[in-house]
Amino acid sequence: MQPNHLRNQLLSIAGTVVFLALLHVANTSGSDYTIRILNNIAIFIILAVSYNLINGITGQFSLAPNAFVAIGSYTSALLTLTPMEKEISFIIEPCIWPLSVITTPFIVSLIAAGIVAALLAFLMGFPVFRTRGDYLAIVTLGFGEVVRVIANNTQSITNGPLGLKGIADYTNIWWAWGFAIITIFLIGRMIRSSYGMAMKAVKFDQAAAEAVGINTYWHKMLAFTTSAFFQGVGGGLLAHLITTISPVLFTFFLTFNLLIIIVAGGLGSTTGAIIAAILVTWGGEALRFFEEPMNLGFIDIPGIPGMRMVIFSFILVLIMIFARQGLMGTREFSWNWLCRKLGIGGRS
Amino acid sequence: MALLAVEHITMKFGGLIAVNDFDLALEKNEIVGLIGPNGAGKTTVFNMIAGYYIPTEGTIRFMGKPIGGRKANQITKAGVARTFQNIRLFSELSVIENVMIGYHCRIKSTFIGATLRLPRYCREEKMMHEGAMRLLEEVGLEDVAGEMSTSLPYGKQRRLEIARALATGPQLLLLDEPAAGMNPSETQDLLQLILKLRKDYDLTVFLIEHDMKFVMEICERLKVLDYGTTIAEGTPHEIQNNPKVIEAYLGEVQRA
Numbered sequence: 106m107q108p109n110h111l112r113n114q115l116l117s118i119a120g121t122v123v124f125l126a127l128l129h130v131a132n133t134s135g136s137d138y139t140i141r142i143l144n145n146i147a148i149f150i151i152l153a154v155s156y157n158l159i160n161g162i163t164g165q166f167s168l169a170p171n172a173f174v175a176i177g178s179y180t181s182a183l184l185t186l187t188p189m190e191k192e193i194s195f196i197i198e199p200c201i202w203p204l205s206v207i208t209t210p211f212i213v214s215l216i217a218a219g220i221v222a223a224l225l226a227f228l229m230g231f232p233v234f235r236t237r238g239d240y241l242a243i244v245t246l247g248f249g250e251v252v253r254v255i256a257n258n259t260q261s262i263t264n265g266p267l268g269l270k271g272i273a274d275y276t277n278i279w280w281a282w283g284f285a286i287i288t289i290f291l292i293g294r295m296i297r298s299s300y301g302m303a304m305k306a307v308k309f310d311q312a313a314a315e316a317v318g319i320n321t322y323w324h325k326m327l328a329f330t331t332s333a334f335f336q337g338v339g340g341g342l343l344a345h346l347i348t349t350i351s352p353v354l355f356t357f358f359l360t361f362n363l364l365i366i367i368v369a370g371g372l373g374s375t376t377g378a379i380i381a382a383i384l385v386t387w388g389g390e391a392l393r394f395f396e397e398p399m400n401l402g403f404i405d406i407p408g409i410p411g412m413r414m415v416i417f418s419f420i421l422v423l424i425m426i427f428a429r430q431g432l433m434g435t436r437e438f439s440w441n442w443l444c445r446k447l448g449i450g451g452r453s
Numbered sequence: 454m455a456l457l458a459v460e461h462i463t464m465k466f467g468g469l470i471a472v473n474d475f476d477l478a479l480e481k482n483e484i485v486g487l488i489g490p491n492g493a494g495k496t497t498v499f500n501m502i503a504g505y506y507i508p509t510e511g512t513i514r515f516m517g518k519p520i521g522g523r524k525a526n527q528i529t530k531a532g533v534a535r536t537f538q539n540i541r542l543f544s545e546l547s548v549i550e551n552v553m554i555g556y557h558c559r560i561k562s563t564f565i566g567a568t569l570r571l572p573r574y575c576r577e578e579k580m581m582h583e584g585a586m587r588l589l590e591e592v593g594l595e596d597v598a599g600e601m602s603t604s605l606p607y608g609k610q611r612r613l614e615i616a617r618a619l620a621t622g623p624q625l626l627l628l629d630e631p632a633a634g635m636n637p638s639e640t641q642d643l644l645q646l647i648l649k650l651r652k653d654y655d656l657t658v659f660l661i662e663h664d665m666k667f668v669m670e671i672c673e674r675l676k677v678l679d680y681g682t683t684i685a686e687g688t689p690h691e692i693q694n695n696p697k698v699i700e701a702y703l704g705e706v707q708r709a
Binding site: 291294295298299300302303305306309310312313314315316317318319320321327331373435 | 503504505524525526529530534535537541542543544545546550553554555556557558559560564567568569570574577578581617618620621
């Protein structure tokens with residue numbers, strides 16, 4: 106159907122292999138700091154790409170990803186902690202049965218994290234998608250807060266404000282990037298299928314989408330639930346990367362960060378979400394340079410803590426002025442485009 | 454049995470009666486027009502048939518089954534497709550994608566099959582693509598299939614919207630002012646297109662239009678609405694000479 110289909114598939118596979126080889130190099134010879142940033146980037150790619158599915162592709166302005174990341178983090182952490190560790194951590198109230206006795210392998214806990222988050226999204230979807238636009242944003246914002254407050258108060262499940270400590274640091278570069286690649290692949294495939302087309306139709310014009318027989322309610326639900334699944338998995342990876350979680354990690358600021366990523370990348374573009382996730386995660390670290398004392402020859406600037414946030418905000422303002430649609434708009438990277446740019450491969 | 458039987462439907466918005474006691478029986482393969490001055494309630498009638506409004510009173514039956522109160526997408530699936538007065542294409546999708554999407558409601562693959570591109574989905578996608586291409590040829594847009602829908606000139610956007618409606622596999626096509634904003638030669642082409650589509654797809658057409666020349670030429674029967682009430686019905690010839698219709702359009706004749 107598509108021209109150069111086989112070539113593009115081969116290029117994608119080759120690209121992935123080269124990328125994995127680079128990761129291997131980074132993993133063996135990179136510093137802990139580099140590896141940590143690479144892991145962070147992978148997790149934020151998972152969160153941003155899945156968030157983009159509901160906000161950018163389906164056009165439903167959800168503000169609840171922090172809820173799903175929280176659910177995913179707690180679910181997978183509780184499943185990998187051993188009964189002994191739980192007994193030590195839960196000092197105010199003991200952990201409830203059966204959570205107190207089960208321990209599962211990491212992969213099982215991640216899948217469970219995804220499923221629990223998706224289940225919650227599914228149930229949330231019924232009230233949420235009775236609303237649209239600004240109202241939907243407010244309802245989902247409320248749910249996000251509700252989940253955090255529940256996490257704070259269900260002492261015997263989440264250990265309340267004390268949080269969970271001593272989570273095994275299972276998340277390494279292969280888990281993080283493995284799931285990132287799977288997320289990009291599956292969500293990308295979904296967007297390109299007729300289901301993705303239908304989601305876009307819901308975004309552009311809901312009345313017209315109904316006129317062509319699309320069940321708008323279920324397509325929103327599908328996008329919301331799928332997005333929550335991957336956010337849950339991302340949360341599980343995050344928990345096993347930072348090894349200590351507590352409710353304060355999952356405030357609205359997490360949602361806010363993800364929102365910055367998908368808006369700066371271009372709402373509706375998976376490529377944009379990936380690029381912006383890399384820029385924001387890595388850039389946040391790189392900009393630390395500006396907080397160090399500087400000598401410009403004629404003037405000495407003392408290090409100003411917080412300077413990087415000023416510069417970061419300034420860059421965001423520039424993006425919004427000069428690329429109002431975000432870095433990528435709704436465009437996507439394609440091998441056809443790259444080959445055209447490089448002037449090879451004839452047909453487009 | 455009539456294909457579409459609308460009995461005594463009334464639509465009230467608060468105290469305003471937009472449509473009052475409207476009746477309609479469409480036989481298979483008919484082309485019937487709905488005319489009336491601005492604000493007469495024509496589009497409201499369409500919105501009730503297509504499931505956008507639930508009639509305050511009355512019943513709507515399509516192929517014998519009651520459809521009043523069902524959701525718009527279910528009614529589309531049952532075989533009633535519509536176009537809009539102000540063109541409503543999916544702006545960031547290409548021309549062919551706009552048509553392919555009309556087939557989406559009929560595919561059997563689940564989202565999992567579609568995401569993993571299982572063989573059945575691949576077959577269905579091929580079917581969608583071929584079907585959409587055929588429809589584009591039918592309406593004369595095959596050479597712009599890859600372009601963005603919004604880049605098309607107005608007349609072609611209208612045709613694209615008709616192709617998109619046809620992709621849902623309708624028996625009844627509701628056209629809301631299909632000739633609006635078209636020049637006489639485009640209108641003439643549209644008229645030929647509708648007649649051809651009716652023959653090729655065995656369609657029944659119910660349309661709203663202000664272009665009287667077009668309406669009189671294409672419709673076999675007409676209904677006239679004024680202030681939500683049916684004031685006349687009959688063949689175009691009868692309608693043209695009906696004093697009530699003339700009054701609704703031109704105002705009462707002053708007698709000195």
